[in-house]
Amino acid sequence: MNLKNKNPIHFTIIFIIACIMLIVTFWISIVCGSADIDTSTILNAIFNYDPKDMNHNIIIDVRIPRDIGALLVGVALAVSGAGIQSVTRNSLADPSLIGLNSGAALMLALTYAVSPVISFPILILTGFIGAMAGGTMVLMIGRSRKDGFNPVRLILAGAAVSALLSAASQAIALYFRLNQSLIFWSSGGVSGTTWQQLYIGIPVVAIVVIIFILLSGQLSILNLGESVAKGLGQNVKIIRAGTMLLSMLLAGISVAIVGQIAFVGLMVPHISRFLVGTDYKKVIPLTAVLGGCLVVGADTVARMMGEAPVSAIISFIGVPYFLYLIKKGGRTI
């Protein structure tokens, strides 16, 4: 276990640098695109919106919602990953690897099968329920009877449950002929984000992340081990269950917005812990900022490569990182 908790100034500097990085990435992301739009037009679009100007419309209706969507998904997935990693004490956990994403996708497929026109709040709700179902299955089976969450078991259970749930989604898609929309769910892209989604997505993600920050002290205690946490008077069960629920909610929202993206929740908490140590009071905010940065950046790269899926771009960094983690043998936090 890594206990190097560095001093507060160190954290502040890193956090500020991360925030600056996020702002810069976000700005680049708004500027870059197939339509060439200069900076003054963008500022004009934001501060004096003119509905008749085509460029203003592109900025306000396409690019900004898309970037905020990417940001939101990055924050949600990264914080969700941090939560899951702390509960399972397993550094290889990720919302997609433990069945949250495929569970959410299955529920969304079912929802679309019932009715193709569904309001976004209901999508979030069903995504959440699906993530909960998938995650609970994986955790129940992956938890071996003796030693808590063994990473290999957890990942294996995750792979099998994901295979099962994806097969079920595919079967539903075939049965109800929704294949086109399902390819979208499985490959992940933020290009279709609308303001309506954001009006609901932003407050939910913000509230959950704030709760996470409030809980972070408890997570740090939990991280010391179950017996220590109990000794310090923590109600381990409630903290664990609560953290899992919040993580599932975040995963559900992000699937409802973009489809399935893997490895964000795996990588970002690692990078944060590497930078600021294991104190979750520092890890959670930094994870949120870096997660947003990663997905916004990846989305920009994806757009410049002619609308490649974001998930592919992230896998490109995420898989080598995953292999490196295994090679290093970093099993437990």
Place this chain on the structure above:
Amino acid sequence: MINSRLKRKQIIVCFVLAVLLFLAVTWSITSGEYKMDLTAYLKTLIGQGEFKDNLILMEFRMPRMLITLFAGMALSMSGAVIQSITKNPLADPGILGINAGGGFAIAVFIVIGQVNPNTFIYVLPLISAAGGILTALLIFLFSYNKGKGISPANMVLIGVGLSTALSGGSITMMRKFNEDQAEFIAAWLAGNIWGDEWPFVFAFLPWILIIIPFLFFKSNSLNIINTNDQTAKSLGVNLDKERLILLIVSVILSSVAVAMVGSIGFIGLMGPHIAKSFVGPRHQLFLPIALLTGAFLLVVADTIGQMVLPIGTIPAGIVVAIIGAPYFLYLMYKTNSI
């Protein structure tokens, strides 16, 4: 040395399975759009059928059936060998990402080669095999630790990671395809048995005829590899070499099957497990049963997939996953060792 009671049991199980398999094949072949009655089927089978029955059976249904049978056998055998090599009862070509590797190679081939896959059926198994072998080697390379040898746990983790990435990669490339190609890869990833003409059967057959007898021939080595390394070394088996050869051969077998029928997982898991539950872990005994079980499972899954929907079919891979994944989870729940 093999207990004669077990030997007798093996023969009985094999016989029962062969009968079941024949019934499943009959059921599958006689159902469908054009219902063939039983006597017509049997008559056609021995060459006494009417022209129409003959055409439907020999030109349309038989090649597809043979492909399905071969693929089920190949996947089951390959799973059995991979389980023994990795000493991991939960290993399976699908879980380890070997199928995804084959699929990725095929997708790359379609993008770079710009060909219609139907005209390249003889090349396709090679490409899929190359992708599968590369993936397997990558997994081996990363799970090899100096001094400690191969860690089965890491192998599984790396396989799952690679499989996620590779199928993601295939889907990514789909966006560059035209509609036909995209549909082909989508169906392929779902495990749709698409090889349904005689040339496919002839492209598949040599692999089956060479590799499956070879694996039977290696039963003793497999028995030894499956015990612990010390025992194997003291018996004079060059473990690393044998292991590598067997791994490559079994990966080729499953990749070729996957090239023909698409990404189908869990057969390689279920076949050997069911077989072992009858006659125990000795390879001479359980491999033939695993072979028949694999073929039986895939034929049944494919037939169910064809019958469930009023119009169209559900790919066999989906049916297999819906049956196989719960079985996998049950096995996992039961074994505490992994």
